[in-house]
Structures are given as C-alpha cells and as structure tokens.
Amino acid sequence: MTQTTPPETATGDAETYDAVALQEKWRRVWDEREPFTADDDSPREKRYALTMFPYPSGDLHMGHAEVFALHDVVARYWRFRGYEVMNPIGWDSFGLPAENAAIRNDEHPSTYTYANIETQAASMRHYGLAFDWSRRLHTSDPEYYRWTQWLFTKFRERGLAYRKNSAVNWCPQDQTVLANEQVVDGACERCGAEVTKRELTQWYFRITDYAEELLGELDALEATWPNRVVTAQRNWIGRSEGAHVSFVVEGRDEPLRVYTTRPDTVFGATFMVVAADAPLAAELCTDDQQEALEAYRAEVRRASDIERLATDRPKTGVFLGVHATNPVTGAQVPVWASDYVLADYGTGAIMAVPGQDQRDWEFAARFDLPVIRTVQPPADFEGEAFTGDGAAINSANDEIDLDGMGVAEAKAVVIPWLESKGLGEGTVNYRLRDWLLSRQRYWGVPIPVVHCPSCGEVDVPEDQLPVELPELRGADLKPKGVSPLAAAADWVNVDCPSCGGPAKRDSDTMDTFVDSSWYFLRYCSPHYTGGPFDPAVTNAWMNVDLYIGGVEHAVLHLLYARFFTKVLRDMGLLETGEPFGAQLNQGFVINQGKKMSKSLGNGVNLGAQLDEFGVDAVRLTLVFAGPPEDDIDWSEMSPSGSLRFLQRAWRLAGDVTSAPGTDPAGGDAALRSTTHRTVEEVQRLVEGHKFNVVVARTMELVNATRKAIDTGAGPADPAVREAAETVAQLLSLVAPYVAEEMWERLGHEPCVAQSTWLGVDPALLVQASVTAVVQVQGKVRARLEVSPDISAADLEAAAMADEGVQRAIEGRAVRKVVVRAPKLVNVVV
RNA sequence: GCCCCCGUGCCCCAACCGGCAGAGGGAACCGCCUUAAAAGCGGUCAGUUCUGGGUUCGAGUCCCAGCGGGGGCACCA
Numbered sequence: 001m002t003q004t005t006p007p008e009t010a011t012g013d014a015e016t017y018d019a020v021a022l023q024e025k026w027r028r029v030w031d032e033r034e035p036f037t038a039d040d041d042s043p044r045e046k047r048y049a050l051t052m053f054p055y056p057s058g059d060l061h062m063g064h065a066e067v068f069a070l071h072d073v074v075a076r077y078w079r080f081r082g083y084e085v086m087n088p089i090g091w092d093s094f095g096l097p098a099e100n101a102a103i104r105n106d107e108h109p110s111t112y113t114y115a116n117i118e119t120q121a122a123s124m125r126h127y128g129l130a131f132d133w134s135r136r137l138h139t140s141d142p143e144y145y146r147w148t149q150w151l152f153t154k155f156r157e158r159g160l161a162y163r164k165n166s167a168v169n170w171c172p173q174d175q176t177v178l179a180n181e182q183v184v185d186g187a188c189e190r191c192g193a194e195v196t197k198r199e200l201t202q203w204y205f206r207i208t209d210y211a212e213e214l215l216g217e218l219d220a221l222e223a224t225w226p227n228r229v230v231t232a233q234r235n236w237i238g239r240s241e242g243a244h245v246s247f248v249v250e251g252r253d254e255p256l257r258v259y260t261t262r263p264d265t266v267f268g269a270t271f272m273v274v275a276a277d278a279p280l281a282a283e284l285c286t287d288d289q290q291e292a293l294e295a296y297r298a299e300v301r302r303a304s305d306i307e308r309l310a311t312d313r314p315k316t317g318v319f320l321g322v323h324a325t326n327p328v329t330g331a332q333v334p335v336w337a338s339d340y341v342l343a344d345y346g347t348g349a350i351m352a353v354p355g356q357d358q359r360d361w362e363f364a365a366r367f368d369l370p371v372i373r374t375v376q377p378p379a380d381f382e383g384e385a386f387t388g389d390g391a392a393i394n395s396a397n398d399e400i401d402l403d404g405m406g407v408a409e410a411k412a413v414v415i416p417w418l419e420s421k422g423l424g425e426g427t428v429n430y431r432l433r434d435w436l437l438s439r440q441r442y443w444g445v446p447i448p449v450v451h452c453p454s455c456g457e458v459d460v461p462e463d464q465l466p467v468e469l470p471e472l473r474g475a476d477l478k479p480k481g482v483s484p485l486a487a488a489a490d491w492v493n494v495d496c497p498s499c500g501g502p503a504k505r506d507s508d509t510m511d512t513f514v515d516s517s518w519y520f521l522r523y524c525s526p527h528y529t530g531g532p533f534d535p536a537v538t539n540a541w542m543n544v545d546l547y548i549g550g551v552e553h554a555v556l557h558l559l560y561a562r563f564f565t566k567v568l569r570d571m572g573l574l575e576t577g578e579p580f581g582a583q584l585n586q587g588f589v590i591n592q593g594k595k596m597s598k599s600l601g602n603g604v605n606l607g608a609q610l611d612e613f614g615v616d617a618v619r620l621t622l623v624f625a626g627p628p629e630d631d632i633d634w635s636e637m638s639p640s641g642s643l644r645f646l647q648r649a650w651r652l653a654g655d656v657t658s659a660p661g662t663d664p665a666g667g668d669a670a671l672r673s674t675t676h677r678t679v680e681e682v683q684r685l686v687e688g689h690k691f692n693v694v695v696a697r698t699m700e701l702v703n704a705t706r707k708a709i710d711t712g713a714g715p716a717d718p719a720v721r722e723a724a725e726t727v728a729q730l731l732s733l734v735a736p737y738v739a740e741e742m743w744e745r746l747g748h749e750p751c752v753a754q755s756t757w758l759g760v761d762p763a764l765l766v767q768a769s770v771t772a773v774v775q776v777q778g779k780v781r782a783r784l785e786v787s788p789d790i791s792a793a794d795l796e797a798a799a800m801a802d803e804g805v806q807r808a809i810e811g812r813a814v815r816k817v818v819v820r821a822p823k824l825v826n827v828v829v
Numbered sequence: 830g831c832c833c834c835c836g837u838g839c840c841c842c843a844a845c846c847g848g849c850a851g852a853g854g855g856a857a858c859c860g861c862c863u864u865a866a867a868a869g870c871g872g873u874c875a876g877u878u879c880u881g882g883g884u885u886c887g888a889g890u891c892c893c894a895g896c897g898g899g900g901g902c903a904c905c906a
Contacts, residue, residue, distance in 0.1 A: 231902090236901095637854095648869090699854075773848075815886085818886050
C-alpha cells in the first residue's frame with residue numbers, strides 16, 4: 001500500500017510509515033554497502049546458506065518469494081550469531097525455454113536469458129535479500145561452462161563418462177532424449193509430452209558405480225534431510241539382494257543367466273522370459289520363430305510407455321522355440337520373450353516362477369504353462385501366486401533339500417550351493433540406471449569431444465576449453481531431431497586434436513543438470529581460473545549447512561549433485577563426499593486451494609502484491625503462514641494484517657525516549673525476562689526451521705513492549721529500549737526494511753543486520769515463581785505459586801496441605817503421589 | 830498394491846522429554862475514540878485435539894486398527 005505519512009498534527013490517527021519510501025531509502029544504502037559479502041579469510045566460523053539457483057524464466061513469482069524469504073531468515077540469523085555467512089546467488093541459465101523463445105522471436109537464446117537474469121536480479125535487490133552479489137554466476141557464461149567441460153573430460157579419464165547405443169527416452173515435443181529421472185509416468189517432466197523410445201548412441205555418466213555409496217550415506221542424512229527426499233532417493237536407487245542363476249540352453253554354449261531375488265524358488269521355475277526388445281531375444285530365437293518374434297517386437301514398439309506402465313494390462317509374449325534346463329530339477333523349460341521383462345534391468349531375462357510371482361502366474365495362465373508351488377501357502381490362502389513367507393515344498397533333489405525351510409533360510413542355503421556347483425552366485429542389483437546426459441538441443445554446454453575416423457573419440461585438450469557455442473539464432477535452432485550444432489558446418493568440422501586429420505565435433509549438448517551438479521562448489525571461489533574451484537577455499541566453506549529448495553528435485557538434482565561431489569572427492573579435489581548437510585523443502589504457494597495456473601486464472605502476481613503491501617509485509621506473510629514445508633494458500637493469508645503488525649512494531653521505536661547505549665540493567669524485570677526468553681526461544685526455533693513461530697514470538701514481544709510503554713514501566717525505562725531494539729533485530733530476519741528504519745529511529749547507525757545480537761542472560765530466563773498444578777486423579781484441584789527450584793518433597797507437602805486437594809481426596813487412602821517439581825503433582829487415590 | 834508424512838476452535842496454525850489444550854495471526858461480534866468511517870486501543874466467542882481400542886498416575890503427543898488428505902514407488906523379477 002503506497003501510504004503517505006500523515007501530518008504530525010493528525011488527530012487521533014495512528015502514525016504510519018511509508019513502505020515505498022523506506023524501500024527506496026534503504027535499498028540505496030544496502031546497494032552501496034553490500035553488507036552481505038562473505039570474507040573467505042574471516043577468522044569466524046563459516047556457514048554456507050544455499051538456495052536452489054533459479055532458472056531465468058521471466059520475473060520472480062510467488063514461489064521464489066517464499067523460498068527466498070525463508071532462506072533469508074536463516075542467512076541473517078547466522079550472521080547475528082557471529083558466523084561468517086556465505087549466501088550466494090546465481091542463475092541456472094542454460095535450458096530449453098530460452099531456446100524456444102529464440103526460435104519464436106528470431107533471436108539468440110542469450111538475449112532472452114540475460115534480459116531475464118537482469119530483471120530477476122533487480123527484483124531480488126528490491127526484495128531485500130541478504131545475498132553476496134560478488135559471487136554471482138551464470139552457468140551459460142563461457143567462464144563457467146569451460147569448467148563443466150573440464151569436469152566432463154576428467155570424468156571420461158576416470159571411465160565415468162562413456163557412449164553406448166541403447167533404446168532411450170525421446171521427447172517428441174522437445175526433440176531431444178531425456179534421462180530416466182526426467183520421465184514421469186511416461187511423460188516428459190518438462191513439457192508433459194508422451195515419451196517414446198529411440199535407438200541412439202548417447203553419452204552416459206556411470207552413476208551406477210556410486211549406487212552403493214549414494215544409498216548407504218542416506219542413512220546419515222536421515223537426521224537432517226526431509227524424510228520424503230531420503231525415501232525418494234532410496235526408492236530410486238532401488239537396491240535388491242538376490243542371485244544370478246545360469247540355465248543351460250539347448251544348442252548354445254553360453255548359459256542363459258537370470259537375476260532373481262528369490263533363488264529359493266528355483267525348483268518352481270517352469271519357464272523363462274527374455275525382454276522382447278533385448279538383442280538376446282533375437283539371438284536365442286530359432287529360425288522358425290523369428291517371424292513371430294519380429295511381429296511381436298513391432299507390436300511392443302507401437303505401445304507407448306504409458307500403456308506399458310499400466311500394471312493391469314494382460315500379459316503378452318511369444319515363444320522363442322528353444323528350451324533351457326532347470327539347473328536343479330533338470331526339467332526342460334520353454335524360453336519366451338515378453339515386454340513385462342525389462343531389457344536394462346538385471347540380465348534382461350528371468351526365470352519364471354508362477355507359483356511365487358504374480359506376474360509369472362498371469363503369464364503362465366495366459367499361455368497355459370505349468371505351475372509348481374515351492375512355498376506352502378496358508379490353509380486359507382485364496383490368491384494366485386503366493387509371495388509370502390512359508391515352508392518350502394517340492395524343493396529337493398539328490399543333492400539339496402530345502403523342504404520345510406522358510407524363505408530366508410532357503411535362500412541362505414541355496415545360494416552357497418549354487419555357487420559351489422558353478423550354477424550361480426549371490427549378487428546385489430540396483431534399479432538406478434546410468435545418467436544419460438546427451439541432449440540434441442543448442443542452448444547447453446557443448447560436449448568437448450571430437451570424433452575422428454582414425455582416432456575415435458578424442459577429448460578436446462584442456463588448453464582449448466571452452467568449446468564455445470557457435471552463433472546460431474532463430475530458425476537455425478528449430479528442432480530437427482539432431483542437434484542444431486550438427487548443421488553448423490564451420491563449427492562442427494575440425495582437425496582431430498590427436499592426429500590432425502579431418503574430424504567432427506560432438507554436436508550434442510549436456511543435460512542442464514550437469515551444470516547444476518557443481519555450481520555450489522563454484523560459489524566458493526567464483527573467479528578462480530586454475531580449475532573449477534579453488535580446493536583450499538572450497539574445502540573451508542563446504543559443506544552447505546542448509547540447502548533450501550523445491551522437493552521436485554528430490555531425485556534429480558540432489559542425486560546428481562551428490563554423485564558429482566563423490567567423484568570430485570575421489571579425484572582429490574574435495575574433502576567431503578556429501579555436499580548438503582541439512583536440507584529444507586518449502587511448500588508451494590497456491591491460491592484458493594489450487595496450484596496457480598494460467599488456465600485456472602488464479603495466478604497471484606508478486607509485483608502487484610509488493611506494490612500493494614510492501615516487501616516487508618509480503619515477506620512476513622509468507623514466513624508467518626505456517627511451517628515452511630506446508631503449502632500456503634494465499635487466499636487464506638492476510639498481508640494487510642502483516643502490514644498492521646509491522647506498523648505497530650515500528651511505532652515502538654518512535655516511543656522509546658531513553659538514549660541509545662542506555663544500560664538495560666535495572667529496567668523493568670518482567671519485560672527484560674520476556675525479551676531474553678524470546679531471543680532464547682527464537683534461537684531454538686530458527687535452528688528447528690520453525691520460522692512461523694519466530695514471527696509469533698516477535699509479535700508477542702511487540703505486544704509486551706507496547707503494554708510496558710502504555711501501562712507499565714513507561715517509554716523511558718531502559719528495558720523498553722532493550723525490548724524495542726530486540727524487536728528491530730528479530731524483525732530484520734523477515735522484514736528488513738522496517739527493521740532498518742526502526743534501528744535508525746532508535747538512534748543507531750545502519751545496518752541492523754550487522755548489529756550485535758542480544759546475548760541471552762541466563763539469570764533473566766529464570767522466573768521468580770512458577771505455577772504448580774496439583775491434580776487428583778488427573779483432575780486439576782489446585783494451583784500453587786512455588787519457587788522454580790522447589791524440592792519434590794516440599795512441593796508434595798505443599799500440595800497435600802492444600803484445602804482443595806484435601807477436599808478432593810475426601811479421606812480416601814492415597815495410593816500414590818506423582819511429583820514433577822516444580823510444575824506438577826498428581827495424587828492417585 | 831507397497832512405503833512415508835499429516836488430521837488441534839469458523840480459518841491459518843502453537844503446544845520442549847507424555848504433565849493446566851491455546852502462544853500468535855485472520856475472520857466475526859462488542860466496547861472506547863470519532864460528527865461518521867478507516868486506523869488505533871480494549872474486550873468477547875469457540876473444542877469429545879478425525880474415529881475406535883491399548884499402554885500410563887496422566888495421552889494432542891507413545892502403540893494398534895480404521896477413516897480422510899498429501900506424497901513417493903510400482904510389470905525392477
């Protein structure tokens with residue numbers, strides 16, 4: 001609300017501040033002073049506050065406003081507590097929206113990108129955020145992506161980046177491949193188009209090499225990471241224990257190896273299934289069945305991922321014409337191909353045990369294949385396959401007898417036996433696949449590899465990095481299924497760095513998640529030219545102490561960043577293997593119970609809210625709304641109420657009449673106690689991320705101070721000054737403009753954000769007396785004012801002496817007295 | 830289908846280790862102030878803490894079952 005300060009003589013009207021004037025005044029001061037620049041060489045203990053850097057799509061919106069407001073509370077709080085705080089900001093500035101805008105507007109993607117960055121940066125300044133602007137970075141700057149390329153080269157040196165041909169996820173809308181993590185329910189995570197499959201040779205990062213560690217270290221993160229993120233990552237990595245078992249196939253030297261989590265059921269394996277789209281299927285298939293297989297494969301290819309994902313779809317498949325030998329029963333079992341077996345999980349083939357696996361049961365029922373139960377179902381069991389625990393049956397041959405054993409025991413017995421016979425071995429499997437990083441689009445990091453007809457894949461030498469993007473714009477960028485870079489002849493044709501012969505650059509660009517997998521390291525030494533980051537400085541700042549951002553990155557960015565950190569540790573560049581100590585996921589800002597969207601027309605414009613209520617009131621509203629993880633329904637919030645509160649707080653500063661620097665000792669003891677207890681509790685609350693309660697406690701302190709001024713100690717009492725100054729400091733966590741103005745009004749030099757936080761005096765925390773509750777049979781019968789350090793015996797005696805208590809007992813025999821000094825006594829009769 | 834989180838007054842939400850259910854805000858209503866309104870100040874209102882059981886001297890809090898809401902995984906052998 002653009003309020004004008006009323007004239008001094010206004011009668012009866014409460015004095016109000018002008019939010020717009022304050023914002024202009026203090027922003028100028030902050031821009032000049034840059035009070036939040038972190039010092040690498042500070043002797044103070046370091047803290048690293050990080051918020052997920054934004055993609056520059058237009059201006060900031062309500063979601064940004066929330067996450068930045070929450071994040072700022074922590075960064076500013078740490079500064080108050082005496083830490084050297086690094087609170088950097090930058091932009092994740094490669095990506096498709098800029099490219100699509102460039103095609104639409106016949107311009108270069110950088111135009112859109114850097115214009116939006118400037119808009120957002122200005123909005124952030126306006127929003128009063130405690131960022132260290134000296135560390136600002138953009139992933140699309142050549143100075144940054146040079147090091148992204150350097151890292152790719154190092155990954156290749158370590159065998160962690162490789163090319164392979166396989167069926168990959170293809171987004172027909174964005175005309176590029178996608179990583180598994182970017183496919184949600186068979187649709188593109190970005191644009192929602194239905195994903196199809198393509199057979200392509202693409203670059204991968206070998207993240208599966210780190211699967212065990214990525215999983216194992218989640219245990220330690222459980223204490224400080226949101227539960228749902230840890231769970232999502234565990235599910236995504238998907239570790240399972242089982243065994244490889246080999247089946248001899250007629251007319252073939254190589255046995256058919258399968259992965260199973262139930263080696264105990266091998267006696268019940270009555271057929272085998274190979275993934276229809278795996279090369280293995282065609283290889284095993286007899287000549288007379290080739291035609292049938294080909295027809296089936298064509299049918300499978302036609303089915304979309306979305307159809308494939310429907311678990312209630314009837315089973316389909318085709319017999320491959322061959323049989324294999326069950327290694328424990330000697331039975332000849334048919335080998336089939338089906339799309340319910342996945343080519344890229346395990347060995348791409350399974351032993352089918354219909355008695356113990358529902359999917360196998362359905363397949364067996366459909367194609368009339370035999371079922372042998374190897375676990376005894378309970379007497380009342382009415383299902384089909386029995387997947388529960390029970391005694392093994394039908395599971396013995398001349399050499400081994402599992403009958404009567406439970407599932408766990410049978411597994412423990414059969415695996416060593418299989419190993420001793422050379423028929424298989426215990427193994428661990430993961431659902432996690434390698435990270436596909438190639439993208440067939442322009443606005444990303446060029447892959448620094450040259451393809452040479454004689455030397456093969458050759459790294460671009462370090463001294464030739466960065467491989468900069470060629471200047472393409474508008475129609476040059478139109479998706480054609482191959483990277484636009486491939487058509488830039490001048491750029492793509494190069495001499496081989498190894499032999500000097502004619503060669504071609506790799507024309508794909510990297511997934512933008514590569515850029516964001518290490519930006520938090522670059523912040524530590526953003527201008528370093530000797531490598532991606534200065535190890536000494538970076539190790540001094542890392543880990544990130546609190547990482548705030550959206551939960552949509554639970555498995556994407558957060559898993560990739562953990563992977564990069566571990567690799568960099570193994571390269572000797574980092575001491576830590578886990579980048580993010582603690583993490584917080586904010587909820588969404590919604591409106592009228594629904595996500596804001598153009599189609600619903602329920603969007604709330606951040607700029608309009610800021611114009612109407614001021615930055616401070618909007619920030620306060622977002623922080624006060626509820627726990628940070630909860631969604632905020634803006635229609636249920638009251639920014640005008642927030643503004644009212646801020647006006648009330650600000651008025652306190654004008655009422656204080658004592659001089660700055662007045663010693664609070666001797667001031668109103670009750671108010672001093674309230675002030676110190678508030679600060680003490682706020683400390684606990686910020687550490688626990690209960691920022692909404694921080695605001696509530698600040699409100700209480702304002703109320704108490706108001707009361708002291710009007711009807712208590714009066715405006716000259718030194719405790720009133722102490723309280724008002726504390727209000728200004730607490731408020732600066734959330735409402736920096738009005739806090740700064742209060743601080744100045746109280747006679748201090750700027751900036752309140754750099755002032756010294758009230759040291760909590762433990763003597764002021766103890767109250768002179770506390771109310772002890774006396775219960776009889778759990779019902780409150782008396783309240784006693786007692787000393788906080790009263791002994792249990794004294795409290796009990798006082799309680800039993802109370803008239804009301806005696807009346808409640810009424811001569812009945814006291815069976816037990818529970819005493820919790822100094823707060824409670826419970827008499828049981 | 831499996832796993833995880835959440836259910837407190839009309840609304841948003843507090844409540845530390847199991848100890849008086851209510852801190853804060855919003856809404857509504859009533860006063861004071863005002864010619865009047867807004868602002869300001871003061872006050873009022875509300876409950877089987879989703880339901881049912883259990884543990885305990887004592888349960889919003891712990892355990893079990895259910896209902897409702899949200900999320901993750903899901904043909905991964």
